[in-house]
Amino acid sequence: AQSVTQPDIHITVSEGASLELRCNYSYGATPYLFWYVQSPGQGLQLLLKYFSGDTLVQGIKGFEAEFKRSQSSFNLRKPSVHWSDAAEYFCAVFLWGVDSSYKLIFGSGTRLLVRP
Amino acid sequence: DGGITQSPKYLFRKEGQNVTLSCEQNLNHDAMYWYRQDPGQGLRLIYYSQIVNDFQKGDIAEGYSVSREKKESFPLTVTSAQKNPTAFYLCAIHGGSMNTEAFFGQGTRLTVV
Numbered sequence: 017a018q019s020v021t022q023p024d025i026h027i028t029v030s031e032g033a034s035l036e037l038r039c040n041y042s043y044g045a046t047p048y049l050f051w052y053v054q055s056p057g058q059g060l061q062l063l064l065k066y067f068s069g070d071t072l073v074q075g076i077k078g079f080e081a082e083f084k085r086s087q088s089s090f091n092l093r094k095p096s097v098h099w100s101d102a103a104e105y106f107c108a109v110f111l112w113g114v115d116s117s118y119k120l121i122f123g124s125g126t127r128l129l130v131r132p
Numbered sequence: 133d134g135g136i137t138q139s140p141k142y143l144f145r146k147e148g149q150n151v152t153l154s155c156e157q158n159l160n161h162d163a164m165y166w167y168r169q170d171p172g173q174g175l176r177l178i179y180y181s182q183i184v185n186d187f188q189k190g191d192i193a194e195g196y197s198v199s200r201e202k203k204e205s206f207p208l209t210v211t212s213a214q215k216n217p218t219a220f221y222l223c224a225i226h227g228g229s230m231n232t233e234a235f236f237g238q239g240t241r242l243t244v245v
Contacts, residue, residue: 048232050233060175122176
């Protein structure tokens, strides 16, 4: 079955340090992959997406992610974290149903804490 | 966000009562979705609708009901059959390239007292 795994529940980094959030997916075909960010008590905002082509994709707020088919991974990175990046991050894969329906499957999320 | 309005932001319900959460959109999108969010469990799909007067169960539909009488509205009713309704509920529409991107409302936090 299709699934998304985010193995880290919490990650703490110091402000200015680099960041990598892990995401692994299980999907038979070439996946459409997404990263979303959620501030406390808010909805989710799209950071970036991968459909095809260049495996390194750039997003908003200085984030990037790299698609690695051989590892079934789509890890999110940022070279220098700011205190305002503290939030919860969700990886997701897009699924087409046999009836032409479609939906997103989300990972369980990674909460990022930023030390001053 | 961006034309998706959920109300109310906070909702309190007594055990045994049904309660309806509102989701309205003015983006003219066909597909609307309801998710439930619990700490450490990510987002789980409750119901979705891709056309007026039609909807499908998601992964955790038991204890919930929906209607889609208008394109812009997709209300979610949490019934008394839902054993653990306290959660954060998010409504989303799909748009963007090939309708693959989800755009979310600000959410409703439901607490059973």
